[in-house]
Amino acid sequence: MDLTVASEEPSTFQQAEPANLVTLELSDPERAAEQARDFAHVHPLDGVLGVDDDTAVVAAAIATRLGLTGNPVRAALAARDKHLQRLALRQAGVAIPGFALHTLDEDPAAVAHATRYPNVLKPLRLSASRGVIRADNAASFPAAWRRVAAILAQPDIAVCGDWARQILVEDFVAGPEVALEGLLVKGELRVLALFDKPDPLDGPFFEETIYVTPSRLPADAQRAIARCAQAAATALGLREGPIHAELRWNTQGAWLIELAARPIGGRCSAALRFGERGTGKGEGVTLEEIIVRHALGMPLPSLEREARPSGVMMIPVPRSGLLREITGQTAAARVPGVDAVQLTIAPGQALLAWPEGSRYLGFIFSHGDTPAAAAASLRAAHAKLEFTIEPAGD
Amino acid sequence: MSAEITITAEPIDTGRCKFLVSVPVTPGGVRRFTSADDAQDSPLVAQIFAIPGAQVSEVIVSGNLVTVVKRDQAPWPMVGREVGKAIRAALASGAPPVAVKTVPANPGGDDALYDRVAQLFEDEVNPMVARHGGRVELIDVQDAVVMLRMGGGCQGCGMADVTLRQGIEAMLNRHIPEVKGIVDITDHGSGANPYFAAAKK
Numbered sequence: 128m129d130l131t132v133a134s135e136e137p138s139t140f141q142q143a144e145p146a147n148l149v150t151l152e153l154s155d156p157e158r159a160a161e162q163a164r165d166f167a168h169v170h171p172l173d174g175v176l177g178v179d180d181d182t183a184v185v186a187a188a189i190a191t192r193l194g195l196t197g198n199p200v201r202a203a204l205a206a207r208d209k210h211l212q213r214l215a216l217r218q219a220g221v222a223i224p225g226f227a228l229h230t231l232d233e234d235p236a237a238v239a240h241a242t243r244y245p246n247v248l249k250p251l252r253l254s255a256s257r258g259v260i261r262a263d264n265a266a267s268f269p270a271a272w273r274r275v276a277a278i279l280a281q282p283d284i285a286v287c288g289d290w291a292r293q294i295l296v297e298d299f300v301a302g303p304e305v306a307l308e309g310l311l312v313k314g315e316l317r318v319l320a321l322f323d324k325p326d327p328l329d330g331p332f333f334e335e336t337i338y339v340t341p342s343r344l345p346a347d348a349q350r351a352i353a354r355c356a357q358a359a360a361t362a363l364g365l366r367e368g369p370i371h372a373e374l375r376w377n378t379q380g381a382w383l384i385e386l387a388a389r390p391i392g393g394r395c396s397a398a399l400r401f402g403e404r405g406t407g408k409g410e411g412v413t414l415e416e417i418i419v420r421h422a423l424g425m426p427l428p429s430l431e432r433e434a435r436p437s438g439v440m441m442i443p444v445p446r447s448g449l450l451r452e453i454t455g456q457t458a459a460a461r462v463p464g465v466d467a468v469q470l471t472i473a474p475g476q477a478l479l480a481w482p483e484g485s486r487y488l489g490f491i492f493s494h495g496d497t498p499a500a501a502a503a504s505l506r507a508a509h510a511k512l513e514f515t516i517e518p519a520g521d
Numbered sequence: 522m523s524a525e526i527t528i529t530a531e532p533i534d535t536g537r538c539k540f541l542v543s544v545p546v547t548p549g550g551v552r553r554f555t556s557a558d559d560a561q562d563s564p565l566v567a568q569i570f571a572i573p574g575a576q577v578s579e580v581i582v583s584g585n586l587v588t589v590v591k592r593d594q595a596p597w598p599m600v601g602r603e604v605g606k607a608i609r610a611a612l613a614s615g616a617p618p619v620a621v622k623t624v625p626a627n628p629g630g631d632d633a634l635y636d637r638v639a640q641l642f643e644d645e646v647n648p649m650v651a652r653h654g655g656r657v658e659l660i661d662v663q664d665a666v667v668m669l670r671m672g673g674g675c676q677g678c679g680m681a682d683v684t685l686r687q688g689i690e691a692m693l694n695r696h697i698p699e700v701k702g703i704v705d706i707t708d709h710g711s712g713a714n715p716y717f718a719a720a721k722k
Contacts, residue, residue, distance in 0.1 A: 140688030466598025
């Protein structure tokens with residue numbers, strides 16, 4: 128198929144290859160849709176996809192303008208903004224944590240005395256749990272607030288608009304967290320994978336580590352989680368395309384924590400393959416192929432994930448500094464069950480630990496006869512890796 | 522070898538994956554193999570072609586980079602493990618893993634193509650990428666497949682693959698349709714000054 132890649136800064140090849148590359152004002156989705164319409168007059172488009180939270184909104188605007196498969200813009204906007212999302216979910220009766228929106232102009236000490244504990248402070252739009260901090264009491268709340276505020280004050284974020292001066296404070300929901308990967312087709316959720324997160328995400332920071340699928344939660348819990356995700360997608364008005372949702376499960380049922388109108392991030396999608404080998408229903412199909420096929424209205428292969436449990440570890444950043452050396456990669460890759468160790472930060476590069484950071488050291492992939500075995504392989508491989516990190520210079 | 526050999530897999534897509542090895546695999550030049558028969562003098566490549574079920578169709582070796590192309594849809598994590606074993610075994614054997622190229626596979630055709638591609642790079646491609654501080658070096662043309670290395674602002678750039686596929690490859694297809702493919706042998710992980718930062722995660 129022919130592909131056109133849109134970017135907000137022009138490619139140096141755009142004039143030479145005008146059908147392949149286009150510059151859009153991605154920060155202004157409606158303007159980007161106008162530009163895409165003009166482009167489509169010359170180079171017709173059959174489908175459009177975003178690749179992250181912001182471009183999911185742009186893709187929605189373009190889809191709406193051109194009559195392509197996609198989501199309404201307001202739905203994509205609600206999925207991108209944690210406060211808008213919670214307002215819509217609360218109105219629809221979806222189980223979500225109690226929440227309140229605050230601005231950085233408020234006195235954190237005053238907010239601290241007016242909120243429930245434990246709670247979680249969150250920026251409205253940053254991804255990968257960047258800037259997400261748990262506070263357990265009024266004494267620790269102001270420090271958490273100041274730390275989130277410092278992240279929002281960073282130059283690349285501060286210029287992003289009103290949301291960069293706001294903090295969402297919501298109740299901490301206890302219980303295991305899962306990630307649901309799904310595809311919406313005419314508003315109906317098809318669950319592609321449900322990942323357990325075996326490392327408890329209880330804070331104070333929420334750096335992800337291990338994802339393992341299939342989930343070991345009871346079948347009725349998994350059904351309740353899928354219903355909750357479906358209800359959330361419906362409440363937001365999402366109709367088409369990938370979703371990635373984070374949910375918690377406890378004695379009160381399933382809780383929607385976050386829902387994004389995009390697929391799983393980083394390289395984690397490599398842990399997913401669909402279609403059973405030998406069935407002729409599509410073998411080893413990637414998540415990306417499913418998403419592209421759906422966007423283009425092409426027949427979908429089997430959406431059944433491969434039978435073997437698989438897992439991925441987002442390699443956590445132990446501390447901030449300058450990465451000097453990585454050892455143990457060979458031993459890690461040789462751990463039984465491990466498929467690959469992919470390091471995505473090279474020696475010489477700076478590391479930033481959570482909550483300020485959002486970039487992992489890399490990814491480890493595994494398969495196992497059971498989800499527990501897949502997770503154990505990831506842990507064993509991670510234990511083989513050693514990272515020499517020096518304090519960052521001034 | 523006493524030092525630990527590390528191998529980093531960088532899947533490009535379902536069919537292609539680059540393996541960056543911490544030590545040189547071949548002392549110089551680029552070699553491209555399209556069948557196990559081509560690889561009889563290169564044990565590393567022969568082992569990769571012999572990976573059961575992978576249906577490897579092409580192996581390109583350059584310096585410390587091994588690019589593998591396969592037809593099978595099996596995910597790279599599984600095949601990559603076998604590729605890693607093959608690389609380590611070949612390096613541990615002490616014999617040259619890859620024989621030095623002696624005779625061009627298709628001297629007339631490839632030599633002529635090389636000149637035309639080099640001219641296109643000089644006249645069109647490099648002036649374009651130079652606007653972002655980049656450069657593209659033509660390494661070789663083997664069996665009508667262009668091997669190139671990206672440098673400067675292109676090396677490690679978050680948009681490097683877009684430049685490669687949407688720009689350079691499209692331009693080659695249009696101007697020199699005899700070119701059958703394009704292989705990027707750049708070590709993007711070592712890019713010191715990419716024009717656009719790589720993806721966040």
